[in-house]
Each structure stands twice: as structure tokens, then as C-alpha cells.
Amino acid sequence: MTRNAEVSQEIQDALERTQVGKKLTLNFKGLAVPIEVKYFFRGGWVVTQQLVPGMPLEVVRGEDGHLDRIDIKLMAPVQLS
Numbered sequence: 001m002t003r004n005a006e007v008s009q010e011i012q013d014a015l016e017r018t019q020v021g022k023k024l025t026l027n028f029k030g031l032a033v034p035i036e037v038k039y040f041f042r043g044g045w046v047v048t049q050q051l052v053p054g055m056p057l058e059v060v061r062g063e064d065g066h067l068d069r070i071d072i073k074l075m076a077p078v079q080l081s
Contacts, residue, residue, distance in 0.1 A: 007072040011057070015070075018061040026057040034075040040068040050075075 011026060018024045028035055028051070035051040042065065051057060 007074070008070055011070055011072065015059065015061055015067075020061050020063060023058060023060050028053075028057070036073040036075060038071040038073075040071070042066055042068060 014024055014026065032053045034053065035057075037049045037051065037057060039047040039049075041047070049057075
């Protein structure tokens with residue numbers, strides 16, 4: 001399993017343990033790269049969010065049956081020449 005897939009699974013597990021209506025806050029300490037988060041919902045909706053280094057991921061747990069999955073992509077740092 002890739003690191004991105006591991007992070008996605010950890011967030012999915014944390015969401016499942018969170019009570020409906022409660023906020024889940026995740027910090028990516030030690031990662032100095034942007035993070036792209038994609039939320040895939042039933043009905044084909046996809047929401048993409050980019051987190052700058054140091055920005056926490058905050059989501060409020062909703063009812064089951066609406067969110068299909070969450071994908072996390074750790075972006076490579078930009079190299080300036």
C-alpha cells in the first residue's frame with residue numbers, strides 16, 4: 001500500500017470512529033508539502049481541497065451512505081531553478 005493510500009485509509013478509519021455531527025481535525029505535522037484531498041460522494045460529486053503545509057484537515061462527520069471515499073495525495077515540493 002502506498003503512503004497516500006495509507007493516509008487515506010487512516011482518515012477513513014478516523015471518520016468512521018467519529019460521532020455524527022462531530023468535527024474531526026487532522027494535522028499533517030512534519031510534512032512540508034501541499035496535500036490534495038478529494039472527497040467522492042454518491043451521485044458522482046467530487047470535491048477537491050488543497051491544504052498548504054501546516055494547514056489542518058477539518059471535516060464534520062455526516063450520516064453514512066453519502067461519502068464513498070476520500071483520496072489523499074501528498075504533492076511533491078516545487079523545485080525552483
